[in-house]
Amino acid sequence: MPETKSDILQGTLDLMVLKTLDAMGPLHGYGIARRIEQVSDEAVLVNQGTIYICLVRLVQKGWIGTEWGTSENNRKAKFYSISKAGRKQLIAETQNWQRISGVIGRLLQLGTQR
Amino acid sequence: MYATLRQLAARLRAWLRPTSFDQDLNDELQTHASLLAEEHVKAGLSPEEALRRARVELGGLTQIREAHRDVRGIPLFDSVLQDIRHSFRSLRRDPGFTTFAILIVGLGIGASSTIFSTVNALLIKPLPFHDSSRLVWIANDGEQGNLSSQTVPVNPFLDLRSQSKSLSEVAAYYAFYEIGDKMMTGEGEPERFTAVPVSQNLFKVLGVQPIMGRSFTEEECRRYLPVVVLSSAMWKRRFASDPNILGRKLTFTNRVYQVIGVMPPGFDFSSVFAPANRVDFFLPFPLTNDTNKMGNTLSMVGRLKPAFTIQQAQAELSTLSEPIRLKNNRDELRFKATLLEDQVRGPFRQALLVLVLAVGVVMLIVCANLSNLQLSRAASRQKEMAVRVALGAGRGRLIRQLLTESLVLSCCSAVLGLIVAIAGTQALSRLEALVLPLRDTVQFEASSFAFTFLIAVAAGLIFGALPALRIPSATGATRGSTEGKSHGWIRSALVISEIAFACILLVGAGLLIRSFLNVLDVDMGFRPQSVTTLRIDRGRGNYYDEVLRLTKTIPGVQSVGLTDVLPLGHNRSWNAGAKGVTYTRSTPPPEVFVRIVSEGYLKSMGIPLRSGRDLSDHDTATSKPVILINETLARKLWPGRDPIGQTAIHVDKDREVVGVVSDVRHLTPEQGSGNEMYIPIRQTNDFPSVELVIRANLPPAALATAVRRELKPLIPNLPAEFRTLQQLVDNSTSPRRFLVQLLTGFSAFALLLASLGIYSVVSYSVSQRSHEIGIRMALGATAANVQRSIVSKTLGLAGMGIAIGLIGSWALSKILSGMLFGVTAADPITFLSTLLLLALVATVASYIPARRASLTSSLQVGSVSPANW
Numbered sequence: 001m002p003e004t005k006s007d008i009l010q011g012t013l014d015l016m017v018l019k020t021l022d023a024m025g026p027l028h029g030y031g032i033a034r035r036i037e038q039v040s041d042e043a044v045l046v047n048q049g050t051i052y053i054c055l056v057r058l059v060q061k062g063w064i065g066t067e068w069g070t071s072e073n074n075r076k077a078k079f080y081s082i083s084k085a086g087r088k089q090l091i092a093e094t095q096n097w098q099r100i101s102g103v104i105g106r107l108l109q110l111g112t113q114r
Numbered sequence: 115m116y117a118t119l120r121q122l123a124a125r126l127r128a129w130l131r132p133t134s135f136d137q138d139l140n141d142e143l144q145t146h147a148s149l150l151a152e153e154h155v156k157a158g159l160s161p162e163e164a165l166r167r168a169r170v171e172l173g174g175l176t177q178i179r180e181a182h183r184d185v186r187g188i189p190l191f192d193s194v195l196q197d198i199r200h201s202f203r204s205l206r207r208d209p210g211f212t213t214f215a216i217l218i219v220g221l222g223i224g225a226s227s228t229i230f231s232t233v234n235a236l237l238i239k240p241l242p243f244h245d246s247s248r249l250v251w252i253a254n255d256g257e258q259g260n261l262s263s264q265t266v267p268v269n270p271f272l273d274l275r276s277q278s279k280s281l282s283e284v285a286a287y288y289a290f291y292e293i294g295d296k297m298m299t300g301e302g303e304p305e306r307f308t309a310v311p312v313s314q315n316l317f318k319v320l321g322v323q324p325i326m327g328r329s330f331t332e333e334e335c336r337r338y339l340p341v342v343v344l345s346s347a348m349w350k351r352r353f354a355s356d357p358n359i360l361g362r363k364l365t366f367t368n369r370v371y372q373v374i375g376v377m378p379p380g381f382d383f384s385s386v387f388a389p390a391n392r393v394d395f396f397l398p399f400p401l402t403n404d405t406n407k408m409g410n411t412l413s414m415v416g417r418l419k420p421a422f423t424i425q426q427a428q429a430e431l432s433t434l435s436e437p438i439r440l441k442n443n444r445d446e447l448r449f450k451a452t453l454l455e456d457q458v459r460g461p462f463r464q465a466l467l468v469l470v471l472a473v474g475v476v477m478l479i480v481c482a483n484l485s486n487l488q489l490s491r492a493a494s495r496q497k498e499m500a501v502r503v504a505l506g507a508g509r510g511r512l513i514r515q516l517l518t519e520s521l522v523l524s525c526c527s528a529v530l531g532l533i534v535a536i537a538g539t540q541a542l543s544r545l546e547a548l549v550l551p552l553r554d555t556v557q558f559e560a561s562s563f564a565f566t567f568l569i570a571v572a573a574g575l576i577f578g579a580l581p582a583l584r585i586p587s588a589t590g591a592t593r594g595s596t597e598g599k600s601h602g603w604i605r606s607a608l609v610i611s612e613i614a615f616a617c618i619l620l621v622g623a624g625l626l627i628r629s630f631l632n633v634l635d636v637d638m639g640f641r642p643q644s645v646t647t648l649r650i651d652r653g654r655g656n657y658y659d660e661v662l663r664l665t666k667t668i669p670g671v672q673s674v675g676l677t678d679v680l681p682l683g684h685n686r687s688w689n690a691g692a693k694g695v696t697y698t699r700s701t702p703p704p705e706v707f708v709r710i711v712s713e714g715y716l717k718s719m720g721i722p723l724r725s726g727r728d729l730s731d732h733d734t735a736t737s738k739p740v741i742l743i744n745e746t747l748a749r750k751l752w753p754g755r756d757p758i759g760q761t762a763i764h765v766d767k768d769r770e771v772v773g774v775v776s777d778v779r780h781l782t783p784e785q786g787s788g789n790e791m792y793i794p795i796r797q798t799n800d801f802p803s804v805e806l807v808i809r810a811n812l813p814p815a816a817l818a819t820a821v822r823r824e825l826k827p828l829i830p831n832l833p834a835e836f837r838t839l840q841q842l843v844d845n846s847t848s849p850r851r852f853l854v855q856l857l858t859g860f861s862a863f864a865l866l867l868a869s870l871g872i873y874s875v876v877s878y879s880v881s882q883r884s885h886e887i888g889i890r891m892a893l894g895a896t897a898a899n900v901q902r903s904i905v906s907k908t909l910g911l912a913g914m915g916i917a918i919g920l921i922g923s924w925a926l927s928k929i930l931s932g933m934l935f936g937v938t939a940a941d942p943i944t945f946l947s948t949l950l951l952l953a954l955v956a957t958v959a960s961y962i963p964a965r966r967a968s969l970t971s972s973l974q975v976g977s978v979s980p981a982n983w
Binding site: 052053062072077 | 146173
């Protein structure tokens with residue numbers, strides 16, 4: 001049961017992180033987590049630590065880059081920023097998402113009409 | 115695609131440097147927690163409570179770290195490494211088992227890998243010439259199996275070369291070159307070398323160019339100019355790879371030759387064309403009318419034109435044969451084309467196939483044995499496995515772990531196997547006593563290494579499969595310590611198959627051993643013991659009388675003789691007919707092996723004289739031409755009549771038969787004798803070389819010194835190359851001996867493994883049943899009863915294995931039929947003795963544990979039971 005949930009949400013989380021970084025510029029993990037929490041009302045991130053697992057995957061795919069910096073409270077923090085490939089991926093994923101949600105939406109509409 | 119590769123590389127990097135990634139993650143998580151906590155403090159929580167909330171919201175650190183590691187790294191690698199470490203620990207815990215397993219698997223892998231390297235060099239790799247699969251061996255398809263009837267004269271060769279459309283080029287070499295007939299003087303110690311006269315285009319056809327200098331020119335060949343091309347080996351050994359060798363003048367047997375080229379090291383003429391001897395350098399062979407008159411002299415090699423097959427070439431050569439025969443006025447000329455590879459490899463392909471099968475069977479026995487051992491280990495670990503399954507270990511994971519253990523074991527064994535194989539291939543390539551084409555090209559190379567690795571992995575998977583599959587699934591986990599019925603059944607099946615395989619090997623080895631013994635028992639027609647031979651130069655006047663006289667003065671020398679060729683060496687044939695018989699083309703005079711010999715030769719060789727007289731020193735050029743014939747020829751030419759006093763015609767001249775001698779096997783020990791005749795050495799000049807044959811009861815080394823001393827006034831620089839006749843005989847049986855030795859070794863190993871298999875199964879089952887046995891004995895069974903019941907049960911298993919094995923051997927023994935000599939493939943003695951041997955081994959291997967059990971069990975039960983009575 002928990003597996004299926006994360007499977008579906010994994011792609012969503014990727015998209016959210018990319019979108020967040022695209023919109024807000026470089027952020028550290030805490031910043032990204034907070035932002036997603038605000039937007040999603042804690043529906044996506046059960047544990048905030050999960051965000052780092054998503055981040056390392058995106059870094060390895062080359063969609064986001066990293067840079068060490070200092071956090072607001074003067075601690076060592078890693079700042080993430082979206083890369084060129086990441087922007088491309090974001091566009092593709094966005095279109096993909098819109099198409100699927102459109103299809104699902106229409107499908108659900110059909111069900112209620114009958 | 116690119117992204118995937120990039121990600122893979124990143125994962126690999128992360129996997130290789132786990133600590134720095136863990137450190138980074140740690141830093142990030144701490145920053146995260148502190149930021150969260152500050153937020154909570156701002157909202158009014160106490161610092162402690164804020165930190166606690168932050169940690170809760172962040173989630174379990176260990177879980178995050180592990181998930182992080184799995185995502186960024188290669189989790190499979192991690193668990194495999196873990197399994198490997200675990201395997202090493204578990205193998206170290208059981209050093210007896212580990213040592214034994216590594217030993218037998220290592221030996222098996224080593225043997226397989228050695229055989230692979232041998233087969234690779236002898237059968238698979240191309241011959242050491244350019245594009246060797248297009249090379250064609252062209253022989254005269256003569257009736258007799260000797261060299262004379264397989265070669266052609268110069269003119270038919272030239273005709274074939276100009277007329278053939280399927281062959282782009284045909285070259286030839288002089289097949290009757292004499293081993294060691296070129297004595298080099300003036301360069302330190304005199305030494306004999308072997309030279310092959312070749313046609314100008316031979317190197318071109320073989321596709322090999324000299325690494326230094328050049329090949330022969332047309333003119334050098336036509337005029338037989340004194341130039342030589344050295345083999346790389348001779349250049350290296352005798353001239354220390356002298357870079358200024360070209361143009362150097364060398365004296366061979368009183369003629370001065372100029373070095374014009376050196377062949378590359380990979381060009382190994384003798385390993386392909388003359389496996390028994392080395393070839394040191396090459397001379398031009400003139401293709402002229404003079405050399406044409408020498409008769410059948412040339413062996414030919416051609417190269418197929420690109421679009422042609424060997425069948426097409428053969429078809430063309432068949433149609434060309436008759437016109438060329440007529441034009442050259444030959445009695446017999448039929449060109450026969452075979453691929454050079456088949457020609458060289460054909461004779462021992464079957465033997466190698468047998469070795470491959472044998473070593474495969476050995477490997478199977480090794481695997482069965484290890485499976486068996488692993489099963490008994492698994493039985494003792496069953497509780498551990500059941501607990502692990504109960505605690506949630508997946509069955510797949512456990513199977514993988516057990517297979518890893520087997521693979522670790524087989525890879526450790528592969529290290530031993532590598533050592534065995536490297537030593538084995540090296541020993542083999544240097545085994546001078548084994549006369550086999552391409553033998554010196556056997557080496558351990560990259561493909562052998564890959565094979566060793568593959569066979570190790572395959573063996574590990576095979577012997578690991580059974581124990582791994584016996585891991586209980588989570589639902590049916592057995593908690594008990596007794597083994598199930600099926601378990602015992604599998605182990606019995608393994609023992610049966612081990613015995614069956616061993617049986618097959620034993621039958622094969624037995625058949626070949628008996629053949630080998632039969633070959634050794636063959637009456638060669640001469641007695642090779644205490645006969646030493648020495649190549650000497652030809653001479654004039656009373657040279658031969660002096661050689662014989664001086665040698666005879668050596669104390670210990672019993673008799674001395676001269677011959678042009680020794681048995682099992684070169685062979686040439688002339689014709690010989692009976693006076694009074696008319697011979698035509700359709701009924702030609704028989705072909706007869708010819709030997710040019712002196713008086714004393716028969717005695718030295720130990721060839722019995724059947725009737726008439728031996729040759730004598732009075733048979734000279736001025737006396738009446740005489741001849742000795744063997745019994746076969748006597749029967750052929752003068753059936754039912756006394757040949758003594760008859761006249762043999764169509765020889766070099768008409769000769770009176772003065773004696774009949776018994777037959778000698780000149781070709782191989784396995785082949786019958788055929789027609790033979792002996793011509794006095796003083797009555798002909800038609801022989802290229804002379805061998806001194808000495809029968810003496812002296813050790814060969816002492817004899818050599820004495821002969822050199824005595825002959826010094828006559829032959830000042832006599833080389834120290836003495837050969838015993840026994841060596842010649844041994845060389846001719848060496849491939850057979852080699853095969854027999856290997857197979858015997860394999861079967862002994864197989865027998866040992868099979869008996870160990872029986873022993874381990876019986877002792878295991880006895881130890882499981884010790885309580886039952888004890889009760890039985892308490893109830894009145896004697897030790898003998900118990901032993902008998904255990905042994906007879908084992909013999910039942912062995913009987914099944916032997917039955918399967920005998921049927922299998924009977925089916926397989928047909929592939930041996932070509933190699934058998936004097937026994938049939940269904941030889942009852944071999945089959946029966948194999949049966950008895952295996953039954954005996956099974957009895958002994960089961961009796962030992964049975965006896966132990968019957969003694970200890972009675973003690974155990976005896977010590978506890980009286981109190982209960």
